[in-house]
Amino acid sequence: MSEKKPVIVYGASGYTGRLVCEYLREYNIPFIAAGRSADKLNAAMKSNVAGIETADYEVVTVPHTASALTELFKGASVVLNTVGPFAKFGVEVVQACLAAKCHYTDTTGEQDWLITLEQEFGAKFANAGLLLAPGIAQMYTTGEIAAQLCLETPGLDTLDIAVFWGGSPTIASTQTILVNAAMAKAYYLEQNKYVEHQPDAGLYNLAIPGQHELALALPWGGTSHPVWFKRDPRVANVKVLGGVFNRALMLGVPQIVAAALEATKDMKPDERYAALAQTAAGVMNTMPPRENPRVNKSLDSVYASGPLGRAHCVIYGNSNYKQTGMLQAFAAAYLLQQSPKRVGFASGCQAFGHHELLGQLRSFGLVGKPVLTVHD
Ligand SMILES: NC(=O)c1ccc[n+]([C@@H]2O[C@H](COP(=O)([O-])OP(=O)(O)OC[C@H]3O[C@@H](n4cnc5c(N)ncnc54)[C@H](OP(=O)(O)O)[C@@H]3O)[C@@H](O)[C@H]2O)c1
Numbered sequence: 001m002s003e004k005k006p007v008i009v010y011g012a013s014g015y016t017g018r019l020v021c022e023y024l025r026e027y028n029i030p031f032i033a034a035g036r037s038a039d040k041l042n043a044a045m046k047s048n049v050a051g052i053e054t055a056d057y058e059v060v061t062v063p064h065t066a067s068a069l070t071e072l073f074k075g076a077s078v079v080l081n082t083v084g085p086f087a088k089f090g091v092e093v094v095q096a097c098l099a100a101k102c103h104y105t106d107t108t109g110e111q112d113w114l115i116t117l118e119q120e121f122g123a124k125f126a127n128a129g130l131l132l133a134p135g136i137a138q139m140y141t142t143g144e145i146a147a148q149l150c151l152e153t154p155g156l157d158t159l160d161i162a163v164f165w166g167g168s169p170t171i172a173s174t175q176t177i178l179v180n181a182a183m184a185k186a187y188y189l190e191q192n193k194y195v196e197h198q199p200d201a202g203l204y205n206l207a208i209p210g211q212h213e214l215a216l217a218l219p220w221g222g223t224s225h226p227v228w229f230k231r232d233p234r235v236a237n238v239k240v241l242g243g244v245f246n247r248a249l250m251l252g253v254p255q256i257v258a259a260a261l262e263a264t265k266d267m268k269p270d271e272r273y274a275a276l277a278q279t280a281a282g283v284m285n286t287m288p289p290r291e292n293p294r295v296n297k298s299l300d301s302v303y304a305s306g307p308l309g310r311a312h313c314v315i316y317g318n319s320n321y322k323q324t325g326m327l328q329a330f331a332a333a334y335l336l337q338q339s340p341k342r343v344g345f346a347s348g349c350q351a352f353g354h355h356e357l358l359g360q361l362r363s364f365g366l367v368g369k370p371v372l373t374v375h376d
Pocket residue numbers: 010011012013014015016017035036037040064082083084085086089107108109137138139140170171172173174176177320321324
């Protein structure tokens with residue numbers, strides 16, 4: 001049997017997993033494309049991963065249990081997990097990483113999953129010298145880079161963040177958005193304490209850079225930023241609002257969520273998850289097309305302020321899922337060559353550095369030059 005490939009993409013048949021494989025090939029990294037269906041994995045590799053004929057990879061099927069995943073992960077170094085919603089499917093993968101001594105990353109934007117992971121697994125990964133980095137993904141690593149650029153101005157303690165994207169969500173993204181909105185609380189950070197967003201506040205009107213029309217926004221599950229910046233001694237307050245540029249879709253989201261909540265309110269958690277997943281499938285049950293930079297856009301805007309200073313950073317980008325695939329592949333490339341800047345629970349910027357991540361996104365043509373304005 002040949003030597004174990006160093007990187008495992010779990011969920012490689014999915015929309016995001018395929019893109020992770022595509023960028024691993026570009027970084028010249030051998031990988032295992034893992035998942036539950038050999039047919040889907042083989043079809044995805046052959047039809048959806050550009051340049052796959054020159055990649056060094058193998059396809060492996062694995063049941064979704066901690067013991068089977070541990071066996072698969074043993075001998076590898078890095079696991080890139082794209083099987084979400086992660087609050088539903090992630091624990092087995094994290095347990096297996098710890099048992100097999102692999103670094104863990106995923107593509108989550110689920111705040112409750114980040115909080116759970118930090119509390120339950122952060123110290124264990126740190127003690128093992130391993131990285132536990134959920135959320136290496138467009139949402140919200142690109143915005144984190146913008147925030148870190150603002151924070152290079154000393155004395156700023158408050159982050160007011162807007163995150164927007166254009167295009168269609170994938171099947172698992174739709175499920176994740178709905179399940180997360182219905183089943184988890186959304187927090188912002190005030191004086192370094194979690195405070196719950198008002199659940200029935202409705203849509204916010206937001207003035208976002210680059211357009212005259214007001215955008216419609218929601219707390220979007222709270223996002224990852226309050227969790228990451230709770231560990232940053234410079235920052236005391238973080239509030240995030242976001243959504244999609246498509247106003248019609250935004251107008252529909254609160255109604256879909258409220259109807260799903262009402263219809264499932266008396267169900268047990270598993271039953272409720274299944275019913276919400278079914279509602280999500282009614283909204284989106286096909287793979288979206290490959291991204292088009294003229295359609296699939298991203299906007300991350302951060303106002304940072306302090307008692308006497310202000311900074312504003314905007315990052316305009318494209319192809320959110322490609323950004324995610326690239327960031328995941330770079331995380332693997334980094335971890336195969338050197339230790340992360342921090343072990344245990346860490347964000348992308350805390351583990352790899354915001355200038356390093358920005359440089360990669362820029363070099364692949366996925367984001368423009370950040371527009372940074374500083375008043376200090
Ligand atoms: N934060 C961000 O910016 C960002 C960006 C991209 C993705 N994401 C998140 O990443 C996750 C994946 O997204 P996606 O676009 O790749 O979705 P997707 O195209 O629907 O793919 C989902 C993947 O998970 C696998 N899967 C689903 N249920 C499973 C189960 N019970 N056991 C084992 N495998 C299972 C699927 O396998 P089959 O092919 O066998 O069905 C597929 O490989 C979502 O949670 C999404 O929200 C976040």
